[in-house]
Amino acid sequence: MAIKLMIVDDSKFMRTLLKKVVVDEYTVVCEATNGIEAVEMYEKYKPDVVTMDIVMPEMDGITALSHIVQQDPEAKVVMCTSVGQEEKIKKAIAAGAKGYVNKPFQGPKVLQEIKSVLGA
Amino acid sequence: MEGEVNKLIQLKMMGDKGAERTVESLSMMLDMNVDMKISSVNMVSLFTIPEIVGGDEVVSLFSQFSSTISGSMFCLLSPDDTKKLVSSLLGDLDNEGSDGMCDEMQQSAAEEIGNIITSSFVDVWADTFAIEISHDPPLFANDFADAIVDNVLVEASQSCDYVILFNSTLNVVNADINFNILMLPDPDSLQKVFDLFENVDL
Numbered sequence: 001m002a003i004k005l006m007i008v009d010d011s012k013f014m015r016t017l018l019k020k021v022v023v024d025e026y027t028v029v030c031e032a033t034n035g036i037e038a039v040e041m042y043e044k045y046k047p048d049v050v051t052m053d054i055v056m057p058e059m060d061g062i063t064a065l066s067h068i069v070q071q072d073p074e075a076k077v078v079m080c081t082s083v084g085q086e087e088k089i090k091k092a093i094a095a096g097a098k099g100y101v102n103k104p105f106q107g108p109k110v111l112q113e114i115k116s117v118l119g120a
Numbered sequence: 121m122e123g124e125v126n127k128l129i130q131l132k133m134m135g136d137k138g139a140e141r142t143v144e145s146l147s148m149m150l151d152m153n154v155d156m157k158i159s160s161v162n163m164v165s166l167f168t169i170p171e172i173v174g175g176d177e178v179v180s181l182f183s184q185f186s187s188t189i190s191g192s193m194f195c196l197l198s199p200d201d202t203k204k205l206v207s208s209l210l211g212d213l214d215n216e217g218s219d220g221m222c223d224e225m226q227q228s229a230a231e232e233i234g235n236i237i238t239s240s241f242v243d244v245w246a247d248t249f250a251i252e253i254s255h256d257p258p259l260f261a262n263d264f265a266d267a268i269v270d271n272v273l274v275e276a277s278q279s280c281d282y283v284i285l286f287n288s289t290l291n292v293v294n295a296d297i298n299f300n301i302l303m304l305p306d307p308d309s310l311q312k313v314f315d316l317f318e319n320v321d322l
Contacts, residue, residue: 055254056257103149
């Protein structure tokens with residue numbers, strides 16, 4: 001059965017890039033451009049895994065992550081972000097992130113992190 | 121006097137670290153060799169900043185950061201350099217037929233470059249002081265450089281006449297693309313920065 005993935009990033013360029021990376025392995029069921037959309041779409045599409053940016057308008061990725069985890073404590077979210085601050089990483093993990101990839105990323109690294117999160 | 125010089129030296133070290141991290145990130149992102157040409161930090165009069173940035177038409181990727189330390193970052197490139205850069209980044213995703221202003225995808229790619237540059241600088245500050253600093257998604261603008269910085273300067277002028285300006289020039293080697301990165305911490309933040317320096321060993 002195909003694994004459903006949701007991509008959350010305000011950048012059209014990054015969403016396109018991520019789709020190219022994951023297309024052979026996962027089915028992208030939806031894309032969100034901010035945290036508010038991410039929470040709504042998670043509830044609607046119930047993806048198996050999510051890639052989540054942090055810096056977004058309307059609602060940032062860590063806040064969105066908290067709402068998603070509240071909805072679904074088993075949610076598998078990989079933060080995929082330019083932010084590499086220690087304190088932000090700790091905050092994301094504390095909020096329920098299962099993986100963390102820094103931009104700019106290499107495609108294999110993203111796939112490895114998603115696989116690792118799904119396998120955990 | 122020695123205290124003031126030490127503060128500038130500490131700020132310069134932070135600026136250099138931010139520029140170095142930016143060079144690493146951009147090199148990886150673009151898969152090209154990126155060099156830092158200049159990195160400086162100076163206290164400048166607000167009124168000289170338009171002169172520093174010049175009056176040419178530029179593409180600006182502007183972001184504000186906030187927390188204990190707040191301020192603004194501008195990443196400035198010529199329109200031609202922007203097109204070269206995003207075309208290189210987009211590769212087969214690029215719409216070669218577009219001319220003039222960047223199309224939506226090109227603009228998005230440019231904004232992502234701005235995002236990574238801002239994060240590179242801000243993360244250095246955050247990790248050095250063990251704090252969190254958030255920044256906004258970058259805003260893309262194509263205008264004359266002095267007009268672009270005007271809003272920020274007007275706001276800054278409410279509280280001061282002089283600001284600390286970080287100025288880095290990066291060069292994408294072989295592609296002859298030049299970035300000018302300006303970081304302006306809010307004047308209110310600077311005292312907090314100097315207080316935080318007391319607790320770290322740079």
